[in-house]
Amino acid sequence: MRKILLGTTAVVGAALLAPTMAAAQEAPTVRVGGYFRAYYGYTQQTGQNVTGLTPQGTVVQPAQVGDAGIGATGTSTAQSARNSQHDFSTDAEIHVFVNGKTANGLTYGAVVEIQFDNNEATARTARRSYPSKTGADIDEAYAFIASPTFGQIRFGDEDGPVGGLMNAGYVTNFGTGGIYGDWQDFVIRPNRTTTSPGEMGDNTKIIYLSPQFFGFDFGGSFALNEGEGADTGCVSSLAGPFCDRAYASQGVTSFGRATTNLPGRRNEYQLMARWRGNLAGVGLAASFGYMGASAVRDITVTGTQFQTLRNPQIWEAGLQATAYGFTLGANYKWGNTSYFYIPTIRGEQDMSQIFLGGSYTAGPFSIGANGFFQTVAGTAGSAFNTTTGVLSQNTNSTPRGQRRYGYGIGANYRLAPGLDLVAEYVRHVIHENGVDLDGQANNGVQDKLRANVFLVGTRLAF
Amino acid sequence: MKPILLTLGLLLPVLAACGGDNQRMVQNDEYGDYRRGAVRQRPLGTSAGIVIFGVDKEREAREAAATGGGAGLSVNAYLWRATLDTLSFMPLASADPFGGTIITDWYAPPGAQGERFRAQAYVMGRQLRSDGVRVQVFRQTQDRTGQWVDSPVSAATNSEMEDKVLARARELRSQSASR
Incomplete structure (x- = not known):
């Protein structure tokens, strides 16, 4: 695969760098853009109140750090908590765009997007040893070089052609994006993770995007590992299961990819074909794509490796139509992963997801609704013995599929270019019969997690 | 799968160059229709944001048009x-x-x-x-x-x-x- 990639890149690179046409050279410009948003959110959800237990199962809550600066290490003493429905939420991103043009007509540049919401689960103020909740980190960061004849190459942390760049059918041009909008910022886990295109991740990759001819354009990408950014990703900088380059990682079977730092996919490639055109005044777009990868292997304490996870394979087809201010779209995604593209064990149920959306725009006003319905493997109960290397599949007496579904209805009114007032309602449900989903042992079986969010606020894009 | 990938990888850029009149360059703002709504409705691609270094050619063109300059003909x-x-x-x-x-x-x-x-x-x-x-x-x-x-x-x-x-x-x- 690597040889193929290197060969392909060399050919494309040579094609791009060949002088194509005489054009005036342009000195690079640097632009700064981004957005700011602030919402009020009213949230109703299950599992937000805990009594006399350690929240989220085995996660150890850090001890309270007072002004005296006493920073005792975390303990797992029982805790109780209640959460209200009301919250304000702000967020911002700063984007830097560099654009230039060479004398032979190639355009080039770089995009760096800085976000401030990476530390979702941390202390509310930055003090002493705790990272700030609003700490800055890099979202997308990539460089590109483009030729009118041969297309574009992007290299860096960026969505792939299937993972957000070229998908059709996802109608999100209203409110904050409906079911793929900002409602998740108000909801306490685990009832929030969706399987949107962008959740495939910004792992560092090389992307080729073709020019459009006869309405068609194509994209392909390749990523060696799932990590992004600089450095190795290893915890404490020592070799371990979290390193970007890990191809065998103890515990990967049980946890899948519990965090995006725990590697799951290697040698990931994405292929996407898209057609856009106009038939009798109706703007049409269709896309068809595939993401394939190999899965990280599990490994015993004595170092014996086992391939326990299936190599992820995801297919996607989407279609959308736009006319007279209306946009309608549908997308169907299927493959052998679980939700959030987490690799599954052989024999488990495949993922299947249908997304539908529609919107209407009249002048400064947009309104729309979208939703999805997904079935995944759920809590199959397989176990990998890290001592013996034995994989016990489906130890649940009655393994069941998990259903995840939700919908959003939203509207926005544009006060000025870039400045919007938004209002949105979203409902999201996770349901798996007879399985306790909230990760809290002593409050009974919560096999249906519900979240309802109503948010209203403003957004300024610049 | 790999031979197909290899073929595609080699052929796509070459095919792309054969489009002739029916071929056009895809602009950067034609990617990522799926995005969270955050940055929607702002100028995209090469006209996004505020220029802090370099010459803002689009602004020059806009101002020239407004004052009835060359672009006003x-x-x-x-x-x-x-x-x-x-x-x-x-x-x-x-x-x-x-x-x-x-x-x-x-x-x-x-x-x-x-x-x-x-x-x-x-x-x-x-x-x-x-x-x-x-x-x-x-x-x-x-x-x-x-x-x-x-x-x-x-x-x-x-x-x-x-x-x-x-x-x-x-x-x-x-x-x-x-x-």
Whole structure:
């Protein structure tokens, strides 16, 4: 695969760098853009109140750090908590765009997007040893070089052609994006993770995007590992299961990819074909794509490796139509992963997801609704013995599929270019019969997690 | 799967170069229709954000249009300037850049007594095309009583003047392109 990639890149690179046409050279410009948003959110959800237990199962809550600066290490003493429905939420991103043009007509540049919401689960103020909740980190960061004849190459942390760049059918041009909008910022886990295109991740990759001819354009990408950014990703900088380059990682079977730092996919490639055109005044777009990868292997304490996870394979087809201010779209995604593209064990149920959306725009006003319905493997109960290397599949007496579904209805009114007032309602449900989903042992079986969010606020894009 | 990938990887860029007239470059803002709503409705791609380093060409163009500069002409700028240049040996009576008309006053060449000329030129449209300019030359001669009377102009004169305008326009175009 690597040889193929290197060969392909060399050919494309040579094609791009060949002088194509005489054009005036342009000195690079640097632009700064981004957005700011602030919402009020009213949230109703299950599992937000805990009594006399350690929240989220085995996660150890850090001890309270007072002004005296006493920073005792975390303990797992029982805790109780209640959460209200009301919250304000702000967020911002700063984007830097560099654009230039060479004398032979190639355009080039770089995009760096800085976000401030990476530390979702941390202390509310930055003090002493705790990272700030609003700490800055890099979202997308990539460089590109483009030729009118041969297309574009992007290299860096960026969505792939299937993972957000070229998908059709996802109608999100209203409110904050409906079911793929900002409602998740108000909801306490685990009832929030969706399987949107962008959740495939910004792992560092090389992307080729073709020019459009006869309405068609194509994209392909390749990523060696799932990590992004600089450095190795290893915890404490020592070799371990979290390193970007890990191809065998103890515990990967049980946890899948519990965090995006725990590697799951290697040698990931994405292929996407898209057609856009106009038939009798109706703007049409269709896309068809595939993401394939190999899965990280599990490994015993004595170092014996086992391939326990299936190599992820995801297919996607989407279609959308736009006319007279209306946009309608549908997308169907299927493959052998679980939700959030987490690799599954052989024999488990495949993922299947249908997304539908529609919107209407009249002048400064947009309104729309979208939703999805997904079935995944759920809590199959397989176990990998890290001592013996034995994989016990489906130890649940009655393994069941998990259903995840939700919908959003939203509207926005544009006060000025870039400045919007938004209002949105979203409902999201996770349901798996007879399985306790909230990760809290002593409050009974919560096999249906519900979240309802109503948010209203403003957004300024610049 | 790998041979297919290899083939695709090699063929796509080559195929992409064969599109001819049906091919166009996909702009950066045509990717990522799926995005959270956060940055929607702002100018995308090369016009996103605020320029902090370099020349904001789009702003220059906007301001030029607002002040009625080069971008404010309603006819092709090269043809307009080429016509003015070509007819500059005659005194100008009126020039309307919005209607595209240039009318000269009567002009008597020093070497030809008893003969005078006047020209009207029309620049049509914003495209630089060979049929984008029309020149009409009028000629008068002085009779024995000293009165100016209309006389015919040789049929080729008008088209020769148009050819000169087009040649000058081409010159101006090539000069500005190489800058």
